[in-house]
Amino acid sequence: MMQDEKLKSPHDCEDCPIRHRAVCARCEAEELEQLEEVKYYRNFQAGQTVIWSGDKMDFVGSVVSGIATLTQTMEDGRTQMVGLLLPSDFVGRPGREGSAYDVVATTDMVMCCFRKKPFEQLMERTPHIAQRLLEMTLDELDAAREWMLVLGRKNAREKIASLLSIIARRDATLHLRPTEGALVFDLPLTREAMADYLGLTLETVSRQISALKRDGVILLEGKRHVTVPDVSRLMEEAGDDSDGGMFA
Amino acid sequence: MMQDEKLKSPHDCEDCPIRHRAVCARCEAEELEQLEEVKYYRNFQAGQTVIWSGDKMDFVGSVVSGIATLTQTMEDGRTQMVGLLLPSDFVGRPGREGSAYDVVATTDMVMCCFRKKPFEQLMERTPHIAQRLLEMTLDELDAAREWMLVLGRKNAREKIASLLSIIARRDATLHLRPTEGALVFDLPLTREAMADYLGLTLETVSRQISALKRDGVILLEGKRHVTVPDVSRLMEEAGDDSDGGMFA
DNA sequence: CGGGGGGTTGATCTCCTTCAATCAACGTGG
DNA sequence: CCACGTTGATTGAAGGAGATCAACCCCCCG
Numbered sequence: 001m002m003q004d005e006k007l008k009s010p011h012d013c014e015d016c017p018i019r020h021r022a023v024c025a026r027c028e029a030e031e032l033e034q035l036e037e038v039k040y041y042r043n044f045q046a047g048q049t050v051i052w053s054g055d056k057m058d059f060v061g062s063v064v065s066g067i068a069t070l071t072q073t074m075e076d077g078r079t080q081m082v083g084l085l086l087p088s089d090f091v092g093r094p095g096r097e098g099s100a101y102d103v104v105a106t107t108d109m110v111m112c113c114f115r116k117k118p119f120e121q122l123m124e125r126t127p128h129i130a131q132r133l134l135e136m137t138l139d140e141l142d143a144a145r146e147w148m149l150v151l152g153r154k155n156a157r158e159k160i161a162s163l164l165s166i167i168a169r170r171d172a173t174l175h176l177r178p179t180e181g182a183l184v185f186d187l188p189l190t191r192e193a194m195a196d197y198l199g200l201t202l203e204t205v206s207r208q209i210s211a212l213k214r215d216g217v218i219l220l221e222g223k224r225h226v227t228v229p230d231v232s233r234l235m236e237e238a239g240d241d242s243d244g245g246m247f248a
Numbered sequence: 249m250m251q252d253e254k255l256k257s258p259h260d261c262e263d264c265p266i267r268h269r270a271v272c273a274r275c276e277a278e279e280l281e282q283l284e285e286v287k288y289y290r291n292f293q294a295g296q297t298v299i300w301s302g303d304k305m306d307f308v309g310s311v312v313s314g315i316a317t318l319t320q321t322m323e324d325g326r327t328q329m330v331g332l333l334l335p336s337d338f339v340g341r342p343g344r345e346g347s348a349y350d351v352v353a354t355t356d357m358v359m360c361c362f363r364k365k366p367f368e369q370l371m372e373r374t375p376h377i378a379q380r381l382l383e384m385t386l387d388e389l390d391a392a393r394e395w396m397l398v399l400g401r402k403n404a405r406e407k408i409a410s411l412l413s414i415i416a417r418r419d420a421t422l423h424l425r426p427t428e429g430a431l432v433f434d435l436p437l438t439r440e441a442m443a444d445y446l447g448l449t450l451e452t453v454s455r456q457i458s459a460l461k462r463d464g465v466i467l468l469e470g471k472r473h474v475t476v477p478d479v480s481r482l483m484e485e486a487g488d489d490s491d492g493g494m495f496a
Numbered sequence: 497c498g499g500g501g502g503g504t505t506g507a508t509c510t511c512c513t514t515c516a517a518t519c520a521a522c523g524t525g526g
Numbered sequence: 527c528c529a530c531g532t533t534g535a536t537t538g539a540a541g542g543a544g545a546t547c548a549a550c551c552c553c554c555c556g
Contacts, residue, residue, distance in 0.1 A: 072397045074487055080400040082393035093386055100390060127375055134382045138341055141385060142348060144392040145330035149320045151399035152328040152447025156544065191503065199400025201545060206504055223503065223552095239322055404512070439535060449513060454536055471535065 011041075016112070021088035022062040023136060026128040034126070038118040044068075044105035050091070051103045059113040060092030066109030067188045070101040071196065081197040082144070086170055090136055094120050107188055151199050154239055159198040160208040161238035164218065168228055183228045212237070259289075259312075264360070269336035270310040271384065274376040282374070286366040292316075292353040298339070299351045307361040308340030314357025315436045318349040319444065329445040330392070334418055338384055342368050355436055399447050402487055407446040408456040409486035412466065416476055431476045460485070 013019060013032045024035055041064070044050055050068060051057060063085050070083030082101060085091060091103060091111065114122075123130050150162050171185040172178070187194075191209075195202040212218050217237055219227040228234050235241070261267060261280045272283055289312070292298055298316060299305060311333050318331030330349060333339060339351060339359065371378050398410045419433040420426070435442075439457075443450040460466050465485055467475040476482050483489070 070393070072393065074397070074401065075489065076487070078401045078487075080397040082396045095383065095386075101393070124375070124379075127372075127378065130375065130378055130382060131372075134378060134385065135343065137382065137385045137389060138343075141389045141392060144389060144396065145318070145320065145349070148330045148392065148395060148399055149322070149328040151396055153322065153326045190501095202503085203505085203546085204544060207544095210504075239324070241323065438533095450535080451514085451537085452512060454534095455512095458536075 016064070018062060018064055018088040018112075022112070023090050023129060023133050024062075026132045027126070028128070031126050031128060034122055035114065035119075035129075038115045038122070040113055042111045042113055044109045044111065046105060046107050046109075048105050049102065050105055050109075050111070051099045053100060053102045054098050056097055057092055057099050058116050060090070060094060060116055060119055061111045061113035063087050063089050063091065064110040064112050066105060066107045068103055068105045068109055069189075069193065069197075070103055072101055079196050080199060081193065083140070084197070087174065090133065092116070094123060094133070106190075106193060156198075156200055156204050156208045157211065157237065158239045159200060160194075160205065160212060161217070161234055162240070163194060163198060164212075164226065164228070165231070165234050165238050165240070168226075168231065168234070180231060183231055185226055187224045187226060264312070266310060266312055266336040266360075270360070271338050271377060271381050272310075274380045275374070276376070279374050279376060282370055283362065283367075283377075286363045286370070288361055290359045290361055292357045292359065294353060294355050294357075296353050297350065298353060298357075298359070299347045301348060301350045302346050304345055305340055305347050305364060307364050308338070308342060308367055309359045309361035311335050311337050311339065312358040312360050314353060314355045316351055316353045316357055317437075317441065317445075318351055320349055327444050328447060329441065331388070332445070335422060338381065340364070342371060342381070354438075354441060404446075404448055404452050404456045405459065405485065406487045407448060408442075408453065408460060409465070409482055410488070411442060411446060412460075412474065412476065413479070413482050413486050413488070416474075416479065416482070428479060431479055433474055435472045435474060 013024065013036060016022075019025070024032060027035065042061075044066070053073065065087055068085040068091070069081050070085065071079055071081050073079045085103070092099070094116070123133070150159055154162060167187065168183045168185055169179050172183055177183075189197070191202045191205045194200075195205045198205065209218075209220075213220050216229070217233055219229065221227075259265075261272065261284060264270075267273070272280065275283065290309075292314070301321065313335055316333040316339070317329050318333065319327055319329050321327045333351070340347070342364070371381070398407055402410060415435065416431045416433055417427050420431055425431075437445070439450045439453045442448075443453045446453065457466075457468075461468050464477070465481055467477065469475075
């Protein structure tokens with residue numbers, strides 16, 4: 001918890017770690033300057049809620065580092081995670097007042113925020129932002145649909161394997177490591193959060209992780225540190241094409 | 249086999265039934281003219297496949313009338329519907345070669361197609377198209393996420409009620425009828441297609457529909473014609489907020 | 497030391513799948 | 527016109543995957 005409470009001194013966009021992937025990826029120097037005028041950084045601690053469902057949002061922004069979740073809740077308390085926000089992902093919806101979901105930081109997190117109104121105006125003037133946002137939204141839509149297949153048609157073991165393989169691959173691309181052979185990463189989610197993502201109970205998640213460990217598909221050190229000796233084996237367990245033809 | 253006739257231009261855009269909701273909704277007269285130059289109509293019969301997953305797409309377009317489905321398939325044959333395309337919905341993804349899903353017409357259907365390359369170029373020049381497409385994509389993303397909650401956390405009865413309420417509401421808005429009190433509509437899907445949408449088997453779908461009928465939540469004439477005497481009752485059964493606060 | 501959050505494991509129950517029989521509507525050819 | 531096959535739908539019986547309820551462990555921290 002004892003983190004530097006001061007906001008990280010604002011980066012220059014120039015050497016921002018997500019410069020080439022975020023909503024500003026296509027902006028020219030001059031457009032960046034306009035963005036910088038309405039931009040500010042916010043830090044969140046692990047577990048902290050960024051926005052409550054239904055709340056009015058006065059900003060949008062990008063995840064710079066750390067991880068957040070998008071969650072939907074029914075009146076009786078059942079919850080379903082509908083999105084996992086990793087660095088460079090966009091938060092918020094231009095053209096709508098309130099948030100439709102709870103946004104929660106699951107690790108310490110830094111966000112690059114833009115005041116909403118000016119950002120929306122900026123979007124109308126600079127097509128580069130709108131174009132990039134469209135591209136990112138289409139990618140998110142694809143991801144959501146891929147997840148619909150997981151939720152609707154995969155069994156518990158396949159669901160766990162699917163989640164692990166997604167995290168492993170995104171982690172690998174983030175650190176610019178090859179996505180073949182062995183992979184090592186830390187789970188950014190508790191068992192309960194995984195259950196919320198997969199439409200399972202945390203007990204089932206725990207059992208299936210144990211089973212995958214027992215069968216040698218994964219190795220565990222502690223509860224969170226995962227080694228995948230053979231990625232294609234994991235993909236098979238996920239029910240996906242083993243030759244990993246992800247040409248996204 | 250089937251002749252998919254390319255019709256010239258049955259409609260003028262002016263009196264197109266989806267003029268105010270489709271991707272062209274915000275276009276000025278002059279922009280419409282440019283669109284008309286790359287546009288053509290295609291008819292599909294019920295059951296006909298519009299595009300196969302992985303196929304190269306040389307067009308994008310809008311559903312003018314009829315209904316289509318987006319479906320994903322695993323190697324072992326399990327399928328999950330990931331989208332329901334109603335009139336005014338957009339088909340295809342600018343900036344990507346192939347289709348990620350099977351697109352199938354479930355009723356006779358008319359599409360307003362645009363040749364993909366010129367459409368993409370047009371998009372760069374006319375922000376009105378890109379803006380509208382962004383808006384529609386964000387709506388679809390919301391719908392996909394709502395569906396993730398259905399797939400992940402609702403039981404069979406709630407799933408059926410959710411599907412019926414979605415179809416009922418979209419049908420009502422399409423015909424500009426009030427979405428309160430009683431609603432009457434025809435199911436555009438077979439029991440099997442509903443099962444594919446809901447992540448269930450067709451037997452479970454059949455049983456739950458019978459149960460909802462037995463309990464007076466819906467009335468059936470034949471297999472397809474549905475009357476919902478009390479929409480808020482249906483919403484309750486779906487596990488949704490009964491006061492239907494859909495302020496979308 | 498106690499307490500609490502996160503995790504694992506066991507026993508039981510239940511909702512949905514699976515397998516299978518039956519039915520109604522429809523078209524087709526003898 | 528009727529036997530036949532086909533397609534979509536309903537219903538029943540049996541079995542299983544995952545939920546539920548509950549005990550217990552581990553580790554960190556005040």
